[in-house]
Amino acid sequence: MRAPDYRTPRTGIDSVEHQGKLLRMWETAPGIKGFFSTVDHKEIGIRYIVTAFVFLGLGGIEALVMRMQLAGPNLSLLTPEQYNQLFSTHGMTMIFLYASPILSGFSNYLWPLLLGSRDMAFPRLNALSYWIYLASGIFLYVGFITGNGPNDGWFNYVPYASKQFNPGLNEDFYALGMVFLGISVTVGAANFIVTAFRTRAPGMSLNRLPILVWGTLTASVANLVVVPAVSLAFFLLWMDRQFGTHFFDVGEGGHVLLWQHLFWIFGHPWVYAIVLPAMGMVSDGLPVFCRRPLVGYSVVALSTVATMILGFGVWVHHMFATGLPDLGLAFFSGASIAIVVPSAVAVFAWIATIWLGRPVVTTSFLFFSSMILLFVIGGVSGFMTASVPVDWQLTDTYFVVAHLHYVLIGINVFPVVGATYFWFPKITGRMLDERLGRWNFWTMFIGFNVAFLPMHLTGLLGMPRRVYTYDAYPGWEALNLLTSAGSWVFAVGVLLFLVNILRSLKVGALATQNPWDAPTLEWSVSSPPPPYNFAVIPTVASRHPLWESRLGEDQALSSLDRGMLLDSGKETIATSALDAAPDMILEMPEDSFAPLVLTAGLSGLFAGLLLIMWTVVAIGAVLSAAGLLLWLWPRRELRERASAAEAAHG
């Protein structure tokens, strides 16, 4: 057992010598070895971001193929089964493999830098969470490529998902893939929570957290609570399919609505989990370009948390038409209307920030500020569907498709692209091109609205969702053609984004440490940051450490170049949960292959379960156990250091 380390850390001033010492300790080994064993949160964050963008591209291509099929009435580019697999895989990809991981990626990269820490609380868990995300994404896509993609929507209602109606491997891939992915989300969420509460820089009390941290923290708590519900649901489904259990089998006393409850108890909080961190990006990024602090920091932070608390009580609004008792519907309808309030707080705070600030219109600003309008459009259509009787007409029409795309593209993709323009210089050391950025923004913005604004009307004209083709009813034809055309313009916008990234990586202008003159800690280190993030642990005295002299925010000033040196090993500081008072020194783990070995073992395990090949399951289990053993193996140097410290304590 490792004894807690209560040495009093040396403090001092940053120096070149000190940096060299830290670099040797923190740098990831070069080559293949380093690639597979790194636990650096920045490396992992970039991998998350790149992988999620790849999935965004795949999901986008799927959407474009569907929009070709739907460009006109009664087209037969796709068979019904191909269409069903495409729309299901599109939903699965965008919701599970893009929208959540992209935010995890940004948070992974940014959190320790925002918090003044040298890494996440559990670096190896961090690596594990990425590897499992990648492996489960590949697992799910192997299904799709072999013609076994999910074909019952991302919501996957039983009994259509049961063996009787869906005998192929499609649903087995989806069910096991989702349980697999759930492990990644769960360990990632646990890591974020502990990181937020325990590894902040001294002085960064809870009321000084950037809103992005509030967003991801809130989302992580939600994920920890609700992911078990969906993992359970998928596991029960798989049991029903493979072993003839009857959880969802009406004929044997099962209940099909059980699936919907389990799924949406997870599904609705998940929607907030994939927008709250993105809203946090806007709350943190927008003020930088308005040259003033965010209006109403405290209410925005509180409304983030309030959204999630209310978000736990609205899942039945996905089930208004299922014949539940009226009184229950009334309750959930009220909660769904009430949830507008915390969202409105954020909207008014952003608008006031712009109104009272001095807007500097950069590409990043354009994405952040346009998100406000898209958020409102997606919000009011959600407010309409919150009213039960209105929803009985709107639900399962294209109105809802329009609504959810305003939510997911408006409140996730737009902030993420804005955040990329904002933090790309920090991550890569080069600026993205602003001129190309304008083209990028306007094609995406116009394409998106041309595609999805008329879609509300398509829904009001009664076009149902999830149909592989449709008849030429009045109005439908032109609207659908318009949507398909808009989707292509949007795709061109996304392509310009990609071009800008690839081009700027090579020839972009070099970025300074703080190109936007922004106030938070990540801008106090070089671009890109050194492997150890902070040579000395900063001490934070305000919400805007880099602006405080200009704002006169607090009596005390933050200390950025004098602080704890923590250079007797790979170390960072743990602080207390509320006030961030220094608490103990954390010994951070070295690079490790254990997360990769464990992921490989789990991949084998799930592949074996998919094919019902028990030998493969056993091999996977043994490999997983080996990975865990490797992970937990006591390390001599830590033990020695701890006992030395104990001896010093007396």
Add this chain to the structure above:
Amino acid sequence: MKTSPLGYLDAAGMRAQHILPLTWFTLSVSIAVCLVIAVLLWVGVRRRRVPSGVDIAGIAVERGGDGLPWIRVGLLIAAVPLAATLVWTMVVLAAVARVPANPALVLDITAHQWWWDVHYSGALPPDEFETANEIHIPVGQPVLVRLHAADVIHSFWVPKLSGKTDVIPGQINQSWLETEQPGRYLGQCSEFCGYQHAHMQFEVVAQAADKFAAWRAAQLEPAAAPASAQAARGLEVVQLRCALCHQVRGTSAGAVSAPDLTHLMSRRTLAAGTLLNTPGNLAGWIQDPQDLKPGSLMPNQYLSAQQLTDVLAYLETLR
């Protein structure tokens, strides 16, 4: 907008009409909110915008004005339509959720992959009958609809008459229809149910009481005996082949896993709204349903030309 057969902004049924004012209200509020926010954003950005080309670090950071009144006032304004919607929602819910206590007619509708079986109850067993994909109701009278699922989840939706009610295995959900206006109203399955979810429609035909009574009396009749030799040969094929799944009352075809064909020719469409019921479409549907509605549970028939003509001649008599 008036003409889309699945549009509901020109509702014709009591249940759908009750919802309309609330729908227009929430829609208007929504559009107004979007416009106001768009204007605020546009003006807000342009008002004190820093000219392009100026380095961001050159713009002083200021604490700026107190923005909290924005949030306070904004929330106060927002609270009005929110509260109104909440109350109005409950009022409308109370009006449309409860099924009629004394319905003039009770229908048991069973949703199948990908068609609708309609059972008309009567006071006595001889007053009951089955039909499919076309629901006749008398105008001006409440009709109770009990919804049964034969396989997976479907959803019963007649936009101009009534919002959606899911059809769920293991439970019987209820909906109701009532309209003053005679006419044909399109219905559509609106919960994803597999390959042919797109082609799972039905029609509600609202008729004056006397017309409805006449239709009902006609539906109660069994199929007439074939009048020609060709029709008789057709009936033989129907009894041999179609009878594996379909029912034609008055003949030995008595299976119930596919639409009842007893009065097939009285219906306007085929294959749950996929095709208009014309002789050419009917022939095509019998021979090659997998081309017209891929994945449909009706197999291709490969009848000889003679058999097909005979079958069509017989089916033509099922009026």
